[in-house]
Amino acid sequence: MSKQLYRLVYYSRNRIAKDGNDFRTAIEQILATSRENNSRCDVTGALIFNAGCFGQVLEGRLEDLEATFERIQQDDRHGDVSLLAMEPIEHRHFARWSMALVSALPSDDSALTSIGLQSGFDPSNLNGDELHSVLHRLLLEEEALLAQ
């Protein structure tokens, strides 16, 4: 099996009703499943969301990314899944996270605006590099905040 690492970046439209605790519960379930499955096949990455859409970066071997993305695409908790990037990488940027949740903190709203992930965002403005870089930066900022 090839050891070459790849990065996959996509965005999608949220289809989970955002009322009461249902949205939170659904996100918790997605994260729990993702962390369990991704740990098993050495996939790492990060997920960002708001009421309107998800953005996700996945890193790992090609065959593991393809199998994971196949399942993700068939999940009706989101739709219009759009692949932004699938490219070979030298090393992982999310090596410590089987699936990090970015921007769970309310104070991150302004950072979300910078990539148009607030409501009314236009996905055609996003590209894979941009989404990947912002997720990585936000995650490091959150870690620094939590460490204070």
Ligand SMILES: Cc1cc2nc3c(=O)[nH]c(=O)nc-3n(C[C@H](O)[C@H](O)[C@H](O)COP(=O)(O)O)c2cc1C
């Ligand atoms: C936005 C979003 C992101 C997801 N990310 C992952 C992921 O990184 N890894 C994963 O295995 N499943 C992920 N899922 C869940 C899959 O769509 C699917 O439900 C799950 O992989 C099925 O796992 P199971 O066969 O072990 O029940 C995601 C779902 C959504 C809606």
